[in-house]
Amino acid sequence: MLTVLLFLLVILPLTRQYPMLEGGDVGCAHDGQDVDIGDLLMVGCDNCTCTPGKIVCPTPPTCPRDCLYKETIYKDGDKFTSSKTCDKCVCRDGTVTCSPKDCRGSCTVNGKHYEKGESFKIDCETCICLGRDVIKCNKHFCPCLIANQIVEHGDEITDANDPRGTLVYICDDGRQTIKEDNRLGGPVVLVRAGIEDILEE
Incomplete structure (x- = not known):
């Protein structure tokens, strides 16, 4: 009695969801549904046909997958x-x-691969892969945007918009640095060879 009850509660529901394939009259199961032999069904965007025990779709698929x-x-x-x-x-x-x-004839820069002879950009420079992770870049520095003006690398600009005095900026490869702070009561910053000296007035 227990065996019959177990069959009715466990095995029978499984055969509805996943039909057992026996004999030549077996249909198909797709997305939890039973499909009869010869019936058409959609798999993705392809029209497929149920044959005994399997679903047959066009080759190649009419809507290839990602x-x-x-x-x-x-x-x-x-x-x-x-x-x-x-x-x-x-x-x-x-x-x-x-x-x-083989990677030896290419270059890897910032996680990206480039073939030998391929050019690419790093910031404002154009670089070329010479192979074996050797790259050559032109020495083109990035300009700066200072006080709503484009300033080339190495050039200075004075900002006189502060009523306390002026600030002198210098462009260093896309980064602006204060070279002089001439505002009243403010520090004077001198930048020489990358060393900053701060003088109190």
Whole structure:
């Protein structure tokens, strides 16, 4: 009696959700639903058919799936370089396939891979990969925006907007530094070779 009760409570509900495949008349199960042989059903955006014991979909799929690779989603057909290696990868209908590649002929800068001869930007400089993690960059310094004016690297500008006096700024590769503080009651800052001297008036 206990065996019959166990069958009715446990085994029978499982056969409704996951039909047992027996004989040639077996249909399909999809998303918890029973599907009869010959019936059409949607899987993604593809029209698929239930055949004995399996669902048959068009090949290739009419709406290829995206790929999830190392916590990044790629569209079908996207080509990319693995962030951990130099392997060249491609997304094809939900599957990522990578071709091993030797990193020695490339450069890795800030976690990104560049092929030998490929150029890229670092701040205001244009750099080129020479291979084996050797890069060459042009010595182009970034300008500064000081008092609503663009100031080139190494140039100074005086800001006279403070009623207590003037401030003299110098642009150092995109960063502004106060060279002189001529405000009444304020300190005088002298910047020489990266050393700041503060004099009280």
